[in-house]
Amino acid sequence: MISIDDIRKRVGKKEYEISLHAEKERYVEDITISDIESVIDTGEVLEYYPGDPRGKSCLVLGYSRNRPIHIVCGYTRLGWVRIITVYIPKAPKWLDERTRRKGK
Numbered sequence: 001m002i003s004i005d006d007i008r009k010r011v012g013k014k015e016y017e018i019s020l021h022a023e024k025e026r027y028v029e030d031i032t033i034s035d036i037e038s039v040i041d042t043g044e045v046l047e048y049y050p051g052d053p054r055g056k057s058c059l060v061l062g063y064s065r066n067r068p069i070h071i072v073c074g075y076t077r078l079g080w081v082r083i084i085t086v087y088i089p090k091a092p093k094w095l096d097e098r099t100r101r102k103g104k
């Protein structure tokens with residue numbers, strides 16, 4: 001299983017990459033690299049995705065600049081953290097930052 005402590009350690013050592021999809025999303029949502037690092041440093045794993053076709057991944061919830069931010073991350077083949085996507089959780093998919101709407 002993915003460990004938030006391991007993710008924090010690797011991100012702290014700059015052993016991570018941001019996918020093209022995550023890059024596009026972070027610009028749309030005005031999420032900075034500093035926001036991503038802060039969320040991972042202080043956030044928590046909200047959901048685990050052991051069957052993700054891209055490899056095991058998880059959804060991290062944290063806060064930066066008084067905003068909830070979700071980060072889906074997994075690992076590269078070399079063991080680096082891969083930031084798969086980042087976004088601000090909102091309707092219709094989310095009731096609040098911790099609660100996914102049923103059927104979404």
